[in-house]
Amino acid sequence: MKEIDLSTKLGEITLKNPVITASGTCGYGQELEDYMDLEQLGALTVKGITLQAKTGNPVPRIVETPAGILNSIGLENPGLEGFLADKIKIIKGYQLPVFVNISGYSIEDFVLLAEKLAEISCIAALEVNVSCPNIPGGGLAFGTDPELIYQITKQVKAAYPGSVIVKLSPNVTAISDMAIAAQEGGADIISLINTLQGMAIDLERQKPVFANTFGGLSGPAIKPVALRMVYQVAQKIKIPIIGMGGIMTGQDAVEFLLAGASAVAIGTATLIHPDAPLMIIKEIKAYLQDKKINNIQEIIGKVLN
Ligand SMILES: Cc1cc2nc3c(=O)[nH]c(=O)nc-3n(C[C@H](O)[C@H](O)[C@H](O)COP(=O)(O)O)c2cc1C
Numbered sequence: 001m002k003e004i005d006l007s008t009k010l011g012e013i014t015l016k017n018p019v020i021t022a023s024g025t026c027g028y029g030q031e032l033e034d035y036m037d038l039e040q041l042g043a044l045t046v047k048g049i050t051l052q053a054k055t056g057n058p059v060p061r062i063v064e065t066p067a068g069i070l071n072s073i074g075l076e077n078p079g080l081e082g083f084l085a086d087k088i089k090i091i092k093g094y095q096l097p098v099f100v101n102i103s104g105y106s107i108e109d110f111v112l113l114a115e116k117l118a119e120i121s122c123i124a125a126l127e128v129n130v131s132c133p134n135i136p137g138g139g140l141a142f143g144t145d146p147e148l149i150y151q152i153t154k155q156v157k158a159a160y161p162g163s164v165i166v167k168l169s170p171n172v173t174a175i176s177d178m179a180i181a182a183q184e185g186g187a188d189i190i191s192l193i194n195t196l197q198g199m200a201i202d203l204e205r206q207k208p209v210f211a212n213t214f215g216g217l218s219g220p221a222i223k224p225v226a227l228r229m230v231y232q233v234a235q236k237i238k239i240p241i242i243g244m245g246g247i248m249t250g251q252d253a254v255e256f257l258l259a260g261a262s263a264v265a266i267g268t269a270t271l272i273h274p275d276a277p278l279m280i281i282k283e284i285k286a287y288l289q290d291k292k293i294n295n296i297q298e299i300i301g302k303v304l305n
Helices: 079-092 107-117 146-159 175-185 220-234 250-258 268-272 276-290
Strands: 009-010 011-013 019-021 044-049 062-065 068-071 098-102 124-129 163-165 190-191 197-200 214-220 241-246 263-266
Touching: 011 044, 044 079, 068 175, 068 220, 068 276, 079 107, 107 124, 107 146, 124 146, 146 163, 146 175, 163 197, 163 220, 175 190, 175 220, 190 220, 220 241, 220 250, 241 250, 250 276, 263 276, 268 276
Parallel strands: 019 044, 019 263, 044 098, 098 124, 124 163, 163 190, 190 241, 241 263
Antiparallel strands: 009 011, 062 068, 068 214, 197 214
16 A cells, blocks of 8 residues: 555645644653654644743642543743743754744733744744633633734734744634634634633632632543534634644544644643654554545545535
8 A cells, every 4th residue: 555645734834744742731842752753743832932931820730630631830931031042942953843832911922922933943833822721811811802813813923924823712602703813813724722611629628729710621521622613613714723622542633634624733642641642643544544545635624525
């Protein structure tokens, strides 16, 4: 049988296969180097950065749930300066597309980050996180208002000459309206979903477990919701989609591709098996082999037709 072509396109970016790491679950790449050859991935998305360094929320920051985890990290990150000083030299060495996830408290924050990162040639795309649910006074408000999504996207696009991915929050009623707003603002790619807002209560203290009360749910529990949202968005937009949310196996990944995602991102699975993304690439290939399909493009969006 002919070698299976797993390559896929996200606008102007070509990936050798559709499997990407999800932001916040692989640090800046280096953290996973002992577990896998990162260059076998389609792309790497690094932890979200903000203008100023953040120490994040107090512990506990992760709570297990029956089919996933709740996290309340609070965007701990070295800030733009720390990222440029310490992380960028690591990223520069990688022979694969690297996406840098950015977060902010105002449109100006996003624009400033975009302007500074525009000077760095080794970044393949910015992923604009309009959806982080764990920081007070920011994040979620952007991701639930189509007008704000449009404005952020438009202004980041004006500040950044490369590809812009807009990462959507599932904590909305009409996900397609958010995706359309991002597309109209000039987004090159949409990624979805971020975590679903949830909470846990400590029975001994009779208080919320997290200092911030709420956390973001990820893992297998959210897969059906994520898949439904990718399917809905794929029917309404023309730009490519990175699908994520609870992908644990190659079979899960194939479901997202069939629903219209051009690539997939793996998050919580990596926290359990650090080399999960590589296993998922193998399983996607095995599925295609079994179905006698030589080119992954044949299955992308097939359920939509
Ligand atoms: C510990 C943790 C940290 C995360 N940090 C970020 C982040 O910094 N920026 C972001 O856009 N998403 C972040 N996410 C969301 C993931 O990238 C992903 O959208 C979500 O977890 C759903 O995928 P999954 O079910 O495969 O984990 C984080 C998720 C987890 C579990």
